[in-house]
Every structure is written in structure tokens, then in C-alpha cells.
Amino acid sequence: MSMQNVASPATGFTAPKRNSLTHIPGDEGWPIIGQTLKVLADPKGHAERHARKYGLVYRTHTFGETNIVLLGPEANELVLFDQAKIFSSTHGWNPILGRLFPRGLMLLDFDEHRLHRRALSVAFKAGPMKSYLTELDKGIARRVAEWRQKPGEMLLYPAMKQLTLDLAATSFLGADIGPEVGEINRAFVDLVAASIAPIRRPLPGTQMARGVAGRKRVVAYFRERIPERRAKGGGDDLFSQLCHATHEDGALLSEQDIIDHMSFLMLAAHDTLTSSLTSFVGELAAHPEWQGKLRDEVTGLGLAKDAPTSFDDLEKLPLSEMAFKEALRMKPPVPSIPRRAVRDFTFKGFAIPAGTGVGVNPLFTHHMPEIWPEPERFDPLRFTEEAQRNRHRFAWVPFSGGAHMCLGLHFAYMQAKCFARHFLQGLQVSLPPGYKADWQMWPIPKPRDGLRVVVKPI
Ligand code: HEM
Numbered sequence: 001m002s003m004q005n006v007a008s009p010a011t012g013f014t015a016p017k018r019n020s021l022t023h024i025p026g027d028e029g030w031p032i033i034g035q036t037l038k039v040l041a042d043p044k045g046h047a048e049r050h051a052r053k054y055g056l057v058y059r060t061h062t063f064g065e066t067n068i069v070l071l072g073p074e075a076n077e078l079v080l081f082d083q084a085k086i087f088s089s090t091h092g093w094n095p096i097l098g099r100l101f102p103r104g105l106m107l108l109d110f111d112e113h114r115l116h117r118r119a120l121s122v123a124f125k126a127g128p129m130k131s132y133l134t135e136l137d138k139g140i141a142r143r144v145a146e147w148r149q150k151p152g153e154m155l156l157y158p159a160m161k162q163l164t165l166d167l168a169a170t171s172f173l174g175a176d177i178g179p180e181v182g183e184i185n186r187a188f189v190d191l192v193a194a195s196i197a198p199i200r201r202p203l204p205g206t207q208m209a210r211g212v213a214g215r216k217r218v219v220a221y222f223r224e225r226i227p228e229r230r231a232k233g234g235g236d237d238l239f240s241q242l243c244h245a246t247h248e249d250g251a252l253l254s255e256q257d258i259i260d261h262m263s264f265l266m267l268a269a270h271d272t273l274t275s276s277l278t279s280f281v282g283e284l285a286a287h288p289e290w291q292g293k294l295r296d297e298v299t300g301l302g303l304a305k306d307a308p309t310s311f312d313d314l315e316k317l318p319l320s321e322m323a324f325k326e327a328l329r330m331k332p333p334v335p336s337i338p339r340r341a342v343r344d345f346t347f348k349g350f351a352i353p354a355g356t357g358v359g360v361n362p363l364f365t366h367h368m369p370e371i372w373p374e375p376e377r378f379d380p381l382r383f384t385e386e387a388q389r390n391r392h393r394f395a396w397v398p399f400s401g402g403a404h405m406c407l408g409l410h411f412a413y414m415q416a417k418c419f420a421r422h423f424l425q426g427l428q429v430s431l432p433p434g435y436k437a438d439w440q441m442w443p444i445p446k447p448r449d450g451l452r453v454v455v456k457p458i
Pocket of ligand 1: 107117332338405406
């Protein structure tokens, strides 16, 4: 890549001294708190203002550290594709997720990461995916049938969160998970909420303390059950798949690896799916013409309301997939992605030393008007094959890219399209008159008031 120039070898990960970054334009804000509150209040506006003032590379100070933000598709390619292995994901994500999700796949680097990713990928091959679809399909059909019984206004976000949680229980842990399901779900919700809690130490009464307790419960649950899953053989759920997954030399993953990977997979799937399915349905509620087109597509499958959805059916829903992609463009569930440079590098003429925390920003890139005309307009036609052909391949990165590209992206499409099929076949959705949803965009996009929608059975 022409814009990068690897200089010195890895020297460890101590953050560089503040003055070694002052040649990079930027604004670090107030002492100690830096720009943190401004980023939290309006992450997109903050990046856009800084880009206008300083350009696509700028220095800022957030969460106790000076870091460098690299904006746009070229930056995404440099950092995420990371051909020269400059950027550590471990040391980017550890400060945020390390305490609660140690050694999750996204928190491993380079050769070790590659080995684990290969071992985990068996669980995402067509065979197991078809089994997950069976569970997802039953769960979604049941929930849509319940919603059909209660027409009127509902809060979309909490309903989606509960659905995603219930679907994960069966497709990740197995349909026979038993009476602990409620308790495990609660422990898991605490664990996920703590991963993005502002107070990072487990002080009594804090979300982080509840998260640490939740982790203990979830870890104990997995540890107790690994021997019985291994003894049973087979098993269609994700947990059983990992209990039998092996490294290249044929050795089973260790118990601790299974625990760490399972906990992380549940995190990786949960808030991301909740957020994206909510924004997807929110856009369809706001755009009845698109809702109609997608409904025509799903009814065109010719399935009775209570008939199951097959893998092949999902292949026949290109418009639904495009609309979901557009929702992911507008509100990427992972709006910014952190890394730490393990070697010196240069980008757009700026020399950046090893140890620097760097961030790329899907949320900013997805709204660059030179790439996405009228970026605030919902338009699934941005994702026709032809429209995509001339676009930079790192202009749309809701699933990241390169070695750490989301391992569950086909799972996500599968759940989204299966949901679209049942939801649009069974219900019409609209927004209450005069209502406009109010979204917080960071750390994960979420409607502040839960997103009010009105559903009507059809
Ligand atoms: C719309 C839903 C989803 C979105 C937007 C999403 C987004 C992402 C992103 C941006 C990353 C990479 C972050 C980075 O480069 O640092 C990632 C990684 C990952 N995701 Fe997803 N994700 C989604 C759903 C899922 C699901 C359903 C699963 C599992 C069933 C999953 C499993 C993973 C795993 C295992 C990784 C780590 C990959 C690696 O480090 O090699 N994700 N996801």
C-alpha cells in the first residue's frame, strides 16, 4: 500500500509520550476528560467537525488517552486489512473488553488469532448454519405470532433485545438448555451491559460489579457442561460445535478456550443484532413504500404463514438483504473500531509512532457525502451490484474487514432475512403520527426511548 511505510520493529505497547504526537493536527479538549463527553454526546458530529477542521487524520483525547483517528475508506483499508501486520486488535480492544471477555477471538492477534479463527470457523459452515436456522425460524415465527395477538403500539428495541436473547439461547446453547435459561440470560445481560459501562472498575453497586458476577455465573455454566457435551457427541447448537472443534493438529480446544470463545460469541452477536434489527424495522416503519416492496418479496416465496423458512428461501430475498445493508450503513452497530500500532507507520504523510492507539470510524465513512450522496436518506438501491461496483471496498465496513472481519456475518444476514420473512408476512408496521425516533449512536446505536412503533396483523 503506497500510503504506509513501516519503519521500526515492535517495541511494546506503552502509549507514546503526548508530545510525540503533537505534529498531528487536532484538539485534545479539557485536561483529563479530553473530548470524551463530546464524543459520547454526538460521535458522528464530533468526527465530522474535526474532519472539516483538521482533515482525515487528527489527534484527540478520549477515555484517558491521546489517540489518533484515521477517517475514510483508505484508512479503513490500511488499519483493518492490515497487510503489514501493524495494528494490534488485542491492544485496541483489551482496555474495553479485556476484563469481561479475555481472549475472545477479536482480542487475539496475528498467528494465534488465525489458529483460533480457523478452529471456530467449523461452527459457521453450511451444515451447522442450517441447524441454527431451524431454531431461529421456530423462535421468530412464534414471537411474530405473539405480536399478532397484541396489535397496537409497542417498544421495538426491548422487544428485539428479548427476541435476540431467546434466539441465542436455543441456537447457541441448544433447545434443551433447561430451567436455568432465565438465570443465564440475566447473567449474560449484566455481562454485556458492563462491557460498555462508563465506570470501568467493579466498585460495589456498579454495572461493572454486576458484569463481573455475571461472568462468573456464565463461566461456571459453560465449565460444568463441557464434559457432558463432549461425552454426548454431535449436537447442533453452537456450544456443542465448539466442544468438538479441533486445532489443525487434531487437538480439541481447551475448556478455557471454549469458555472464552462462547462468552465472546454471545457478546458479539447480541447487541449488534438487537441494534441492527431495530434500525432495520425502524426504517421500514418510516418508509412504507420500501416496506411494501419487501413484503411483496417475502410473500413471493409462496410460503404459508406457518411454513418453515429454508436456507434456499433466504437466497431469494435480495431486496431484504439490500435494505438490511442500508440500515447497517446508516447505523453501524460497531461505530468505531480501535487498534494499537505495534510498529511505527505513516499515513497521508503523518508519521505515527508504535504504541499509539488508533481508531477507524465506520459511522463517519458511512456518511461521507462524496461516497454516499444524501447520506441521511434511506435508499437500499445503494446496494445493487452495479452501485457497489465502483465503490471503494472499504467504504462500507459494518462487519469490519481483513483478518478480524465478523465471523458471524452470515449468521446475521440469516437472522435478519428470516426475521423479515415472518415479520413482514404477518404484520404491518408504522410510526405513531408525528413521532421521530431519537438514537444514541455510541458505543452501540440504540433508540433512547426504545423506538415506538405501531403493529397491525395482516
Ligand atoms: C449485524 C450484526 C453484526 C455486526 C454489525 C457485527 C460486527 C462486527 C465487527 C465490526 C467485528 C470486528 C471488529 C474489529 O475488527 O475489531 C466483528 C467481529 C466478530 N463478530 Fe460480529 N457482528 C455482528 C453479528 C455477529 C454474530 C451474529 C456473531 C456470531 C454468531 C458474530 C461474531 C463475531 C466474531 C466471532 C468476531 C471476531 C472475529 C475475529 O476477530 O476474527 N458477530 N463483528
